[in-house]
Amino acid sequence: MQIVELIRKKRDGHSLSTAEIDWLIDQYAKENIPDYQMSAWLMAVYWRGMDARETSDLTLAMARSGEELHVRDTISPVIDKHSTGGVGDKVTLAVAPLVAACGVAVGKMTGRGLGHTGGTLDKLESVRGFRSALTRDEFMRILTRHHIVLAGQSGDLAPADGKMYALRDVTGTVESIPLIAASIMSKKLAIGASHLLLDVKVGSGAFMKSVEQARELAQTMVNIGRLAGLHTVAAITSMEQPLGRAIGNALEMAEAIAILRGDGPQDVSALCYHEAAELLVMTGIAQNFAEAEGVLSKQFIQELQSLSWPK
């Protein structure tokens, strides 16, 4: 195969075959395809888009480019969760312990802030002594023992995506729905949870400004998950105003703890309970939302009684 032929094919609006996409990502990861050719291909993708099969192929090729954890082979169900990013979004910090307390393992690698949005990893690191860089063994040991692990993203996870994202960032090719979806989902597939809840933010504070865009991104990611055997559900939620009242790493940690105590602001607390309930239904812990809310209340009180919270 010749990269310039694949650039021309996409430029002219055709779909690349599975073999072509596999070759492209493999050769790019091996540095056999230079950035100046990949960036031309990425701009052609920005222009022409990719169909569902191509997007899924790209995601799988990137997921396979590095280490794969297959966490669901060790513990199941094990959930992963992803927010496309907003302002004051501390939902993961509350939802992960909520569902873990109900018996659903949480194995998540989490990222830094992107653009104007905060990153869960940055927020976690505002806790003195919190170490986010875990080896694969540490990650798996904590998951097995405590059923909850939030760690920084390993550089060995989907390295082709890391390399491609850095290139997209400087070549005006970030805002492409298939490329965004493939980037997010490649890391999720490499971790290999059994269930994934996506929170696609929409509105003036989000990357997706319209519900149509958000729905397209959500649908694209759900399709990729389904094709790859990862049970995926997406929620589209508003980012027209900040979530809760706290913005800032340490402040958001404190607000996440307040949510778990039942003292959180109504808006963000409701979103956390909704997402936790969704995860309980997805994983079969509860049959429906009403049952899930019952489980959460009961579990919530028990957990609160057994924990000593930092002041």
Place this chain on the structure above:
Amino acid sequence: MQIVELIRKKRDGHSLSTAEIDWLIDQYAKENIPDYQMSAWLMAVYWRGMDARETSDLTLAMARSGEELHVRDTISPVIDKHSTGGVGDKVTLAVAPLVAACGVAVGKMTGRGLGHTGGTLDKLESVRGFRSALTRDEFMRILTRHHIVLAGQSGDLAPADGKMYALRDVTGTVESIPLIAASIMSKKLAIGASHLLLDVKVGSGAFMKSVEQARELAQTMVNIGRLAGLHTVAAITSMEQPLGRAIGNALEMAEAIAILRGDGPQDVSALCYHEAAELLVMTGIAQNFAEAEGVLSKQFIQELQSLSWPK
């Protein structure tokens, strides 16, 4: 300025300002803009196009990126001629001496074959001992003394175009009319003749397959010439079959000499006389085509009598 902003601007279908294009080409020529960003910009141009003012600005910026000969400051009128390339196209080899014999200086840098088309330089070099690489001083001395010079293209001429063309060749961004026009015209402006005749080939053997494409390319180049003060005329001529009977460097040299002797095939001879007549009218040597043909016949016979042709 930031290159990623200029990529986004073109990607989103906007026009770049004169200052933005000047900065882009200047920084690219200085290697301050890496190829991976330029190739994304080029793909965005391939997609969105450029308006007449942008195309002219790009051409001028590339023309100014290296040495400029300003040949019309030394001798005027002085003509340049360009064919977009065909099969068996030896027209320059006959037209240049024809018009030079009529008192119109010819100062042309000529190129090698491109794709399936032959290059005038390759044909000239089939003559034993022909040296095509001339210094600027040699070029100007031969032009002043003999009123005709055909030389290989100096690497110092529009170097930003050379660098950009090499990148376009490997990133699927060759076939863009504003980029093709700017590439051709930047070298013409750097030489600085007073009059330019463009022969835009159209048909199955040409890069432009349809008359519409050929007309768009011709019009784009004529606009650039006019905006830059270079009197430019374009002819759109057929490349549905090879020109004349000879294809191959030495064979085409022999056929060009046969055309000058009056022994050339009818099709290519007619095209040569037509282009020579056009140049005589453009430069004011003749008032109209009928007069131009008279001048050519008379001059032609005198020249033939004074020359000894190689066998």
